[in-house]
Amino acid sequence: MKKDKKGISRRNFTQLSAAALGSIPLMGFDKSLLNTRPNPNDDIKVNLFSKHLQFLDYNEMSEAAADMGFDGLDLTVRPKGHVLPERAAEDLPKVISTMKKFGLLPTMMTTNITEANDPQSRQVLETASALGLTHYRTGWLTYPEEKTIQQTIEVHAQKLAALEVLNKKLGLYGGYQNHAGNHVGAPIWDIPQILKNTSSLHMGCQYDIRHAVVEGGSSWQLGLRLVHSYISSIDIKDFKWGQKDGKWQPINVPLGEGMVDFDSYFKLLKKYKINVPVSLHLEYDLGGAEHGGSKITIDKKEVFAQMKKDLTFLKNAWQQAE
Template identity: 50%
Template sequence: MPRRDFVKLTTLSAASIPILGFTNPVKAAVQSEDKLSINIFSKHLQFLDYNETGAMAKEMGFDGVDLTVRPGGHVIPEQVKQDLPAAINAIRQAGSKCNMITTSIESVDNPLDVDILNSASQMGIKFYRTNWFKYTTDENMKASLLKYQEEIKKLGDLNKKLELVGCYQNHAGTHVGASFWEVKKLLETVDPDYFGTQYDIRHAMVEGGYSWENGLKLLHPNIKVIVLKDYKWGRVNGKWEAINVPIGEGMVDFDGYFKLLKSYKLNPPVSLHLEYDLGGAEKGNTEISVDKKVVFDAMKKDLKTLQNLWNNA
């Protein structure tokens, strides 16, 4: 048998053998190119309880929920041991899924952060996003990056024990990780199977201008989860600002971005964010000033637009 055929045959045979125990969530996250696996960011549904959040996610056609587990979120850290299991069970009983959470986690030395990770592991969560690190005036940027790099490494070590994958989000502004090189530096020493980046194309294009493709080229091996949202530049009170808009109505080059993701053979889980005006739902308010249907319709529209953009890329 030719060597090429032998390798192909043995690879297929190995793939058919059931794998016992933990399946690496990084590899398990690979999807077919036919469809994006899109989760709704629960920040925008915090006017609903856990069961309603799961029910609406399913009804609107989302693959799951990216649950906020942080101060002001659906689940607050101080009550995570009780409330996270209740939330996950309610979402699943309503017919949806919850494989990712967005957190305020920063350090294994914080007992509340460890409680969140332990609870997430027990409930079968695969991915979590950390808090954003901040630069301080008492140390230079290089020293800060090295300090936070060590925090990431320790989180990755704990993730391995708990069978979790942590993610650091690139974010426009002055926090750590606005530039692609900062994110790459943070991830230098951590086990890449258990910690990577939650890549946000909106923030990447705001910060990267024409160079965002270089940033994607740099970080694509580290991408575990992606965030999708749109923006355009405009004047607000006389100042230029990045204004959030519905998917497809702004400056994000989704066609170019999706083509590049496909060329890198990437189709990671998606967290859909709606940061434009939705009566307070965009801010995570528990009470909103518009009819719920306005929010749900916006979510369904963005979801449909994204799937069409992906299919056409």
């Protein structure tokens, strides 16, 4: 039987089911006691963002991800996702069970959660914790025009601090993604301010190198230096600048074909001793799969081939970065 590094049976732990949710708040069981960060030179664990397999059911999705060589799935547990938040207690156990059948690890999910006191959000997190998931991405935060940037930062800092309290109780690691555009987290410098009331362990950052390079150009290394201690997970994609409809804009491309310097990036991650769960995103043309379409316009074998190609590039680039 496979055991965790501290000798706890992983099978016994992940056999918790939604039926046990009522006891979760009383358990105070902190999975951080069971987790230590892998050696930065170890292989990375790559999860496929399930948004790109939205055209498949749980069984087909899990089988495809396993066949391609992924370690797990970054499950969409949000509106229009593989699991709807209001049905998390019923459907999340089903998809986790299916994933395990194909040898996939239940590690990551992407949510729309921003409030610790929202009943539906609490149920999603309690369900995820009971099923052995450990990392999740929060929902988006905004900068409303009627408040100053600093006023909004203070409000968001309180929200994420409250989420960290809940995360710690449930043994979860939340991450807010930096996203290019007029979004909270886009300039990078605001992330430490928003996370200033947290320990950065149970509520941190899901770092996105694609968006960091879009916003930071050649200074993205400084942004990474600023936030590296907050990184709890990362997502991976690539882009290049180009013209579309007469306007210059970022155009998404397969890994290695764009402007992201993966060798420099991975060398810095290893320097900072960061080896955290990875979510692979494919935002370029995949017949609608890139947008989470429930139907696609190309053969699914073409989609799978490109996913495997990006996965191979990613793992090779990580191994070669020294």
